[in-house]
Amino acid sequence: MKFRVDRDSLAEAVAWTARTLPVRPPVPVLAGMLLEAGDRLKLSSFDYEVSAQVSVDIDVDEPGSALVSGRLLAEITRSLPAQPVDIETDGSKVTVSCGTAKFTLLTLPVEDYPTLPEMPELTGSVGSDAFAAAVGQVAIAAGRDDTLPVLTGVRIEIENDTVTLASTDRYRLAVRELQWKPERPDISAVALIPAKTLADTAKSLTAGAEVAIALAAAGGAGEGMIGFEGGGRRTTTRLLDGDFPKYRSLLPSEFNAQAEIQTAPFVDAVKRVALVAERNTPLRLAFSQGQVVLEAGTGDEAQAVEVLEAALDGDYIQIAFNHTFLLDGLGAIGSDTARLQFTSSTKPAILTGKPADDSGTSDYRYLLMPVRLNG
Amino acid sequence: MSRRQLDRAANPLGSGPGASDDTGCPILHVDMDAFFASVEERENPALRGKPVIVGGAGPRGVVSSASYAARAFGVHSAMPMSRARRLCPHAVIVSPGHGRYSKVSAAVMEILRSVTPEVEPLSLDEAFLDVSGALRRLGRPAEIAAEIRRRVSDEQQLTCSVGVAPSKFTAKLASTHAKPDGLLVVPAARVTDFLHPLPVGALWGVGDRAEESLRRLGLRTIGDVAHYPRDTLVRELGEALGTRLAELAWGRDAREVTAATPDRSIGAEHTFDTDVRDPDAIRRTLLRLAEKTAARLRAADRLGRTITVKLRRGDFSTITRSRTLPEHTDTARDIHTTACALYEGAGLWGTPLRLVGVRVENLASGQATSHQLALDEPDAGWREAERAMDRAARRFGPGTIRPAALFDRESEEEGG
Numbered sequence: 113m114k115f116r117v118d119r120d121s122l123a124e125a126v127a128w129t130a131r132t133l134p135v136r137p138p139v140p141v142l143a144g145m146l147l148e149a150g151d152r153l154k155l156s157s158f159d160y161e162v163s164a165q166v167s168v169d170i171d172v173d174e175p176g177s178a179l180v181s182g183r184l185l186a187e188i189t190r191s192l193p194a195q196p197v198d199i200e201t202d203g204s205k206v207t208v209s210c211g212t213a214k215f216t217l218l219t220l221p222v223e224d225y226p227t228l229p230e231m232p233e234l235t236g237s238v239g240s241d242a243f244a245a246a247v248g249q250v251a252i253a254a255g256r257d258d259t260l261p262v263l264t265g266v267r268i269e270i271e272n273d274t275v276t277l278a279s280t281d282r283y284r285l286a287v288r289e290l291q292w293k294p295e296r297p298d299i300s301a302v303a304l305i306p307a308k309t310l311a312d313t314a315k316s317l318t319a320g321a322e323v324a325i326a327l328a329a330a331g332g333a334g335e336g337m338i339g340f341e342g343g344g345r346r347t348t349t350r351l352l353d354g355d356f357p358k359y360r361s362l363l364p365s366e367f368n369a370q371a372e373i374q375t376a377p378f379v380d381a382v383k384r385v386a387l388v389a390e391r392n393t394p395l396r397l398a399f400s401q402g403q404v405v406l407e408a409g410t411g412d413e414a415q416a417v418e419v420l421e422a423a424l425d426g427d428y429i430q431i432a433f434n435h436t437f438l439l440d441g442l443g444a445i446g447s448d449t450a451r452l453q454f455t456s457s458t459k460p461a462i463l464t465g466k467p468a469d470d471s472g473t474s475d476y477r478y479l480l481m482p483v484r485l486n487g
Numbered sequence: 488m489s490r491r492q493l494d495r496a497a498n499p500l501g502s503g504p505g506a507s508d509d510t511g512c513p514i515l516h517v518d519m520d521a522f523f524a525s526v527e528e529r530e531n532p533a534l535r536g537k538p539v540i541v542g543g544a545g546p547r548g549v550v551s552s553a554s555y556a557a558r559a560f561g562v563h564s565a566m567p568m569s570r571a572r573r574l575c576p577h578a579v580i581v582s583p584g585h586g587r588y589s590k591v592s593a594a595v596m597e598i599l600r601s602v603t604p605e606v607e608p609l610s611l612d613e614a615f616l617d618v619s620g621a622l623r624r625l626g627r628p629a630e631i632a633a634e635i636r637r638r639v640s641d642e643q644q645l646t647c648s649v650g651v652a653p654s655k656f657t658a659k660l661a662s663t664h665a666k667p668d669g670l671l672v673v674p675a676a677r678v679t680d681f682l683h684p685l686p687v688g689a690l691w692g693v694g695d696r697a698e699e700s701l702r703r704l705g706l707r708t709i710g711d712v713a714h715y716p717r718d719t720l721v722r723e724l725g726e727a728l729g730t731r732l733a734e735l736a737w738g739r740d741a742r743e744v745t746a747a748t749p750d751r752s753i754g755a756e757h758t759f760d761t762d763v764r765d766p767d768a769i770r771r772t773l774l775r776l777a778e779k780t781a782a783r784l785r786a787a788d789r790l791g792r793t794i795t796v797k798l799r800r801g802d803f804s805t806i807t808r809s810r811t812l813p814e815h816t817d818t819a820r821d822i823h824t825t826a827c828a829l830y831e832g833a834g835l836w837g838t839p840l841r842l843v844g845v846r847v848e849n850l851a852s853g854q855a856t857s858h859q860l861a862l863d864e865p866d867a868g869w870r871e872a873e874r875a876m877d878r879a880a881r882r883f884g885p886g887t888i889r890p891a892a893l894f895d896r897e898s899e900e901e902g903g
Contacts, residue, residue: 283861392813394857458866481859481862483859483860484858485854
């Protein structure tokens with residue numbers, strides 16, 4: 113194997129591929145990054161859950177392949193000078209030369225490297241920025257408790273030209289709908305993807321304009337797997353098993369009150385008042401005509417109070433939330449005006465951005481369970 | 488140990504209030520005489536003057552309180568009931584009625600608090616008072632002490648003994664000396680005269696082990712300790728205890744009377760009549776203790792975050808395990824679930840246990856706590872169910888509603 117490659121495109125591709133290297137490889141070869149030089153250079157990594165593959169333009173002298181320590185290759189390529197890079201195999205070693213620098217790397221046995229899972233059949237595509245934003249909005253509500261694996265995932269539901277993403281940790285529920293371009297018009301599929309992996313993947317695929325999503329049909333090739341491809345990068349992820357909660361019935365459709373608040377001052381005020389709220393102590397909100405009073409802390413501790421303008425339509429209401437959960441939601445609505453809808457102080461509240469068209473509905477809903485005061 | 492030795496020790500000061508100078512003696516220790524037994528005698532005149540023993544009647548029962556008539560036979564509190572029975576076969580044994588004692592105790596504490604808010608209850612039947620702030624209003628410490636004794640006698644038909652001294656340590660020893668139905672003032676100038684003849688076991692913080700160490704050094708009285716080199720004491724007993732004993736032996740005790748602080752923990756224990764190894768039986772006992780603890784928490788409007796279980800093997804070796812929950816709780820359900828997990832993780836599965844206990848710490852008032860509701864949580868959960876049990880118990884008596892797991896077996900397991 114012998115080829116020459118542009119320094120920046122190599123460094124970028126190696127860095128992206130290295131994200132998937134397992135921190136503690138279950139078998140030594142998985143610490144390796146596979147280099148396959150043909151017409152292009154193909155870089156691969158795999159940790160049994162997630163696979164990553166990217167191809168880069170090269171000038172190839174001698175096709176071939178090699179497996180080297182991915183971590184080390186990533187560190188080396190990141191620090192190389194801005195000059196073309198020559199990579200070739202030399203017996204059981206690989207040399208990386210760039211300008212005046214030369215590295216000799218040990219290789220791992222290529223024949224021991226597992227075959228990467230096949231990409232499932234393509235189901236459709238979506239704008240890469242819109243997809244990353246939507247995933248980001250939803251992934252914040254996913255659980256982090258590995259003892260409830262189902263809740264650590266983002267549920268993807270595909271129905272014709274609509275994709276619905278949802279996640280919940282039992283205390284909040286985020287739901288986002290977006291349009292996409294399906295390969296076939298009558299497509300219908302569901303999947304549960306680890307939220308952290310999905311968020312990282314979506315963010316790392318924004319280099320290309322579109323992301324193609326490949327989801328295997330039940331019983332088809334690549335079942336239990338979802339694939340994403342964009343800008344020359346492709347990655348597969350193993351799906352989570354289990355029944356995601358039937359969340360649609362949890363979203364209330366009727367409310368006794370609705371409040372609208374300017375998002376930025378609201379976020380600032382919540383952060384200020386929350387300074388006195390220790391972990392687990394709630395932020396209390398009292399909505400009345402034209403205003404909301406934010407309070408935290410009780411008699412025995414430091415206390416804070418702040419009053420903000422708020423347009424209230426409906427009954428006065430007092431309700432308390434975990435301030436971190438509220439801030440997560442306010443950070444995700446992507447709107448200058450936050451809209452909160454309430455039923456009662458112990459029923460779920462819905463946070464959305466105010467739709468541009470007043471009669472319209474928001475494509476993002478963040479359900480927030482209140483905190484009940486015991487006193 | 489210390490009390491028995493004290494009872495035998497001679498009182499070097501003589502007694503009677505007027506004789507002693509109570510200047511600089513603002514600390515009072517009020518101790519009810521044979522409290523539980525006296526309450527029982529008061530409730531049931533037929534018992535009056537008879538040897539009365541209050542305590543668990545089971546094979547592992549322990550004497551909680553003994554009337555002076557019973558003490559004449561050598562019966563004293565904390566003694567195994569079997570031994571007390573042998574010493575005094577004709578004694579009347581009464582099982583404790585804690586509700587009665589709490590009520591009387593509350594009334595007595597009320598009398599004390601009418602003297603000064605600086606009241607520090609130590610248990611149901613004793614308390615420290617700092618009367619510094621009441622002197623102008625109510626007179627000298629000895630007069631206040633006499634007045635307290637008169638009011639307790641008038642209003643509760645019970646006697647108490649009061650020690651008056653410059654510090655808590657001395658005041659407590661003084662009340663012990665005055666018992667029963669007495670009053671002893673230890674003037675500031677005569678504290679060492681009072682203390683030095685007393686046995687070392689009377690020093691606060693000296694248990695069997697420390698007493699043994701002191702005896703090895705040849706120290707038998709508090710006076711011996713007072714005149715012993717402090718450095719050697721510290722070397723023998725450690726920095727904290729050594730220094731403290733050296734100070735106490737000279738009557739120096741800087742502890743202040745701190746008015747009642749809310750409970751730091753609430754819990755319950757149960758000693759089995761015979762050691763129990765069956766995990767199901769132990770879990771059932773943990774459930775009953777959790778129910779009891781949770782009901783007490785709710786009655787006091789407290790919620791706790793740290794759950795501790797205490798497991799004592801047949802050989803008395805004891806381990807405790809605790810876990811802090813993400814939220815405060817006052818439900819038996821949460822306490823029991825955690826207690827069972829702690830028991831299961833303690834490595835005593837199938838080991839015969841003599842005693843199990845459940846305790847909730849890290850307490851806060853209801854107002855200062857909250858509960859993050861979950862999407863899949865029913866509107867009315869365990870907390871509501873258990874509150875309904877509390878209401879039923881108030882109306883129809885305790886145990887009206889209880890977990891099905893405890894239903895048939897309640898009779899064979901007596902409360903702890």
